[in-house]
Amino acid sequence: MNNLVWFRNDLRVNDNHSLFQACQKKGKVIGVYFLDPRQFEMTRYGFKKTEKFRAKFLLETLRDLKNNLAAKNISLLIFHDLPENVLPKLVNEYQISTVFLQKEWTQEEVNVNNNVKINLNGNVNVKNNNNGNFKNQISRVEFVETYDQFLFHPSDIPYADFSKIPEVFTEFRKKCEKECKVRPLVEISVQPKENLVETSNIIPSLEDLGLESFKIHKHSAFPFRGGETSALKRLSHYFFDNEKLSQYKQTRNGLIGTDYSSKFSAWLANGGISARTIYWEVQSYEQEICKNEDTYWLIFELIWRDYFKYISLKHGNKIFQLDGILGKKYDWKFNEKALRQWMNGNTREPFVNANMIELQQTGFMSNRGRQNVASYWAKEWEQDWRVAAAYFESMLIDYDVHSNYGNWIYNAGVGNDPRDRKFNIKRQAEMYDGDGKYQKLWLG
Incomplete structure (x- = not known):
């Protein structure tokens, strides 16, 4: 058998x-x-x-x-x-x-x-x-x-019951950092030649899937190929060739280029690389090159990724529901014209527009951009956040069900944000795109 x-x-x-x-x-x-x-x-x-x-x-x-x-x-x-x-x-x-x-x-x-x-x-x-x-x-x-798909395996976290997962990330992070160990990596050996079976099926094309082929946009912040080989190459480049990990926390809110952040998210999303592999490479980097707050911050972000998965395990389908995990009632609206304006970068906020056009043309957007466009849609326009979350699911190269919906309920005020914050978009643009370079890049 x-x-x-x-x-x-x-x-x-x-x-x-x-x-x-x-x-x-x-x-x-x-x-x-x-x-x-x-x-x-x-x-x-x-x-x-x-x-x-x-x-x-x-x-x-x-x-x-x-x-x-x-x-x-x-x-x-x-x-x-x-x-x-x-x-x-x-x-x-x-x-x-x-x-x-x-x-x-x-x-x-x-x-x-x-x-x-x-x-x-x-x-x-x-x-x-x-x-x-x-x-x-x-x-x-x-x-x-x-x-x-976790950094901290469910059997190892200090919560025997998922219902006990705290609703505040910091509490979860501190307890896991104190009491959890990341498991070692596993690898397989080469199997006997007779293990191979004859296969005639080929990998479909984009056209076979009902989609159009395209060339990667020259300004894409994510011009990378899919696959484990590319993931490991990217890790080696970002960590050991360019030593960008040493400045990760300082640059991670960037908007332009390939190296302002690690860009691991797409490979993590489809499992081209494991969170554990990245963790253990960070440990190697800290031993060989540098250990500082920046190198730790990449682990911090991996724990955030874990946290959204655990919130999904705890709350189930609530993460997809309008009232979210808090059961909060807002007067949500849905306007088809508003959706098209937001999707096509045709709002009154140039910073929002630039980010939405980048997404439309490249399938990628910075973390800073995602928070701003989400806040604008859900908090400024008070539009049904689930529609925008579905658009992100469609467009994002690095779509991950737990992170996408976890972030959307967070930004919509029905998730794990204890402060229920609303972004001042103009202030954000001044802070992160003070010279307007990013907006000029995408708005012409």
Whole structure:
């Protein structure tokens, strides 16, 4: 009997626990990835659920994953189809006894899991072992789901129950920093040549996904290719070639260029690199080159990323609901004309416009920009924040469900901001674009 690794947002070979566990078992190890057509459909707001920028990055990531797995003598099957249609057939064709996958808990991913299990025609018995793995025995097929997208593993945080996760980030951060250790990395060895299986499927093009091909904008702050190879190259460049990590906190609110911030977010979002890998490279950097507040601040940001995932685990679908996790009632509006103005950079605020045009033309926007355009939409115009969050989901190369919705409820005043702040956009523009260089770049 053989083992199937169902890749999702863990598109890497290094430090991948599903892949590592599969390689510990007897039998062949085969990888599979599904380009789910539902992810490329038109939303009710008139834009695609996934636009060309993230799709291009994803296809590049899949090519790289396929090559990196092949170097380990592991085949990757790629399908532009629904997982529930194809996976049961793979189980029969390749005599799969165990399916390994990253544990997901947001509704769309859970629905897909359930659909697959229904189509496999079995009763589900759920077991949770001490490693944080979830095993579902479905007829003869065992599903092993592993939390693998965190810096601090859920089994290691000082909150035995997710309901005890604090609503204030600082409390969570300090307790985890004091009581948690980041786990070591895992790696797999090269498998025997006979592990490879014949595959005829090819990676679809953007056009196959209903999207248009494009050239990267010359002013893009994120001109990088998808894939683990590119992620590790970027890490090496930012840390050890240019030593930019030593100034990270000072430059992270920049707006122009590739090196004002680490730009790891897109690879983290689809799992081209693990948060643990970045953490341990920071430790190496601090030993070899420099240790200061700037080097720590990158870890600080990784903990923020963890925190939004834990808030999602704690509150479930509340992060997608209008009243958020606070159940706060506001008089939210939705105006189609306002949406088009905001999306197209046609508001009364040039700083907002510049950021929205950058997003529209490149699929990327700085963290500073994201906070300002979100505050403008939700606090100035008091428009339904969920519509704007869906637009970010469509456009952002580095879209991550937990960070995107966590940040939107935060900025909309229905999330984890204890101060419920509202940005003074003109003041922000003066502070971060005092010479107007960024606005001139995107507004002409």
